[in-house]
Amino acid sequence: MPVRTRFAPSPTGYLHIGGARTALYCWLEARRRGGAFVLRIEDTDRERSTDAAVQAILDGMAWLGLDYDEGPIFQTRRMARYSEVARGLLEAGKAYWAYESKEEIDAMRAAAMARGEKPRYDGHYRELGAAYREDPNRVLRFKNPHDGSVVFDDAVKGRVEWRNEELDDLVLIRSDGYPTYNFAVVVDDIDMRIDEVIRGDDHVNNTPRQINLYHALGAAVPRFAHLPMILGADGQKLSKRHGAVSVMQYREDGFLPHALLNYLVRLGWSHGDQEIFSRAEMIAAFDIGAVNQSASRFDLAKLGWLNQHYLKTDDPAALAPELVWHLQRCGIEPAQGPAPEDVIVALRERVQTLKEMAMRARIWYAPISAWDEQAVAKHLGGAGARAALLAVHTHLAALTAWTPGQVGEAISATAAALGVGMGKIAQPLRVAITGSQVSPSIEHTVYLAGQREALRRIDVALARTG
RNA sequence: GCUCCCAUCGUCUAGCGGUCCAGGACGUCGCCCUCUCAAGGCGAAAACACGAGUUCGAUUCUCGUUGGGAGUACCA
Known part of the structure; x- marks a missing residue:
């Protein structure tokens, strides 16, 4: 008989990291064994439950792609x-x-x-x-x-x-007529035929009482799996103050849902030396019995690495809508500039999050807002810079096809024609296009600006050369 | 206080009595590559909390100590 698991959060706050991992493990166990995953909202605490929290949990589940077969079931409807x-x-x-x-x-x-x-x-x-x-x-x-x-x-x-x-x-x-948690969970888990109860460590102490209830009700006792806690980076319990942010906050910070899932699945569980898990791979490999017994800390640096891994390996077209979302949140109008896919290709090796990517993409969607004076002095100051910019302007203006490849060749040709190294051309050009001395590879930097705008920016920079 | 749980590099972890002077990954440091920054390649430093047992032999088993954590609600 296929397994039935459930995730049963109480709607007293958003879906946080610990809850998300519990949900993930429940989901994984059900999916791997071809069972069912039930979402149940434990809202019997009338004081603290809110509709906003219910929505936040639903949103978090949806964003993570943790789909449930049954639910959401509300306990208050089962009085x-x-x-x-x-x-x-x-x-x-x-x-x-x-x-x-x-x-x-x-x-x-x-x-x-x-x-x-x-x-x-x-x-x-x-x-x-x-x-x-x-x-x-x-x-x-x-x-x-x-x-x-x-x-x-x-x-x-x-x-x-x-x-x-x-x-x-x-x-x-209770005196208000509502059931307590320990009673409602047992009744629900029996009624919903949950045979694998996966939940946080903080419930171990309740388990013996619940088992006694199962016995009193003449029901079969499910198998329990208590997950160790996830601590903050400082080893302290996750709280509103540090780290216990909503999973949706991770979206806002520019993380991909599958990167977060991949990070979470490895927190407390491992499969040999494997670090990267696609959804299909984690479903195939996950084993609740192989979960660690000790608490682990949340390490943002590793999440960042995983996120960049997916930024680098996902299809840019699939990532584009999410980048657009971030661009708009940064007040950038994506329609005014380069294709998001091109921006992704140019920046994905340089940032760990989509939020960073959106911020760094601004230079191609809006005019240069601030010049790095140090960069100007260093790369536009010399006599060589002027010659370089004039020459590269000519080569770029002559291009009939505007692709990163064509742009790159035009720049190399410029360097060859002047008999100087790439650096002598690329750095002044980089400053001209971006106003700073740091940007993606020069061909992408120029390409993304568009031919007309690139040439215009070179003209503007020429006015600043010594 | 009481009950329960936990303890390998800074972090996530592998290890299920000898193959471990402990492996991988993130991070850190160095070198290479190089148009900047990255990414990538190569390499380095870095851990079995402590003390007793059990055993021919303990990171692996037992107990204790210490240190963490959870619960102790008419919250979940």
Whole structure:
């Protein structure tokens, strides 16, 4: 029977790096084994869930190309089902109503802590067996077993054992009538026939309680896989302050979705010495059982390297729309200049992100806005510069076909005619076209400006020569 | 505090008792190439946290220490 996995974020914020990797692993596991991948939105926290966050998660999934077979399923639309299951548990004597106020619970914990014990609910109403009554503090609690222990074989952590005496009677239904996370996940995972639960490390502690719930409900316990955390570059937990940015922020910063996916898949998992994985390759090679057990740090430099790798190897035509998007965000009108594909070819070996590329492409879409005076002094100052520019102007003006190749030949011919090295021609020309002494190869730099504009810029530069 | 988890180059990792004076990748440094900057090629520096065991033999197994992390909610 094909596996069924799910990604179950709570809509209390955007889709961040850690969530994205969890989603990726769930997706990969389902795809590799020909199973189904379900997206479920865990929105039972009415205080913190927002529609904007739901949308942000959906957008992030879409951008990354992590398609789901079912969902998004919203827990708040399944309220009747939770009540039904809760009632069943109550009738079976596996749950009970409790009426402590939050203050009383807090005091109970504080007292336990003071005794050096684990802060937990003392099961007061479990013993009391009080009848149901309307009460603002009324919650439904689960009768967790007192004895024995819960053992599970985690796909990444291995065997984990928990003594039941460490666990207390968790709340199933809150006083506001909404189910708690631990209850809703179990009900949902059973109903949705999830047999492989892949989630963050921070859920290991909940697992034994959930397993007890599975038992109480007479359901088969799924296989669990708890992923280690992704830490910030400084080794600290990812937080709003550092690194935990939305995956969509990576798009804005100029990263490609498949580069991010490739980076993420290798964070905590490896396949021999392979670093580069296409989608198909990661699907074929991924193995949840081979995931690392220790936390890893997010390294932007390596992401940058991967991103450039894809910039260099992807079809420029496929990248063009994304570059256009970035150009527009930089306030550049792409229609006014060279074809984006040509810009990509000229710049992809020089930048790591599309954002950088867009910024550096500005010189071909808009007039020179600032001259690097040092470059002007160094390359336009001498007498040779003037002669070089005059000669190259002539050669370029004579071209009937305007291609990087033709432009390159015209420049080489100029150097040959003057009996000087390429540098004597290329550098003054580079400054003339771009106003700076750094740019892509000279033939691309000139080619991208267009014949008319290139010649015009040489004329302008001529006025600046000494 | 208590419970659980983790520990190989700066970073991501390979390693599943001898083939490891520990391999790959990013980053760093050097050289080459060169019209600038890159990209590319070649090369270098760089790690088994510590201490006990087990064993003929531990990076690999066990325990402890230290150091990280997670949870300890009517948040997920």
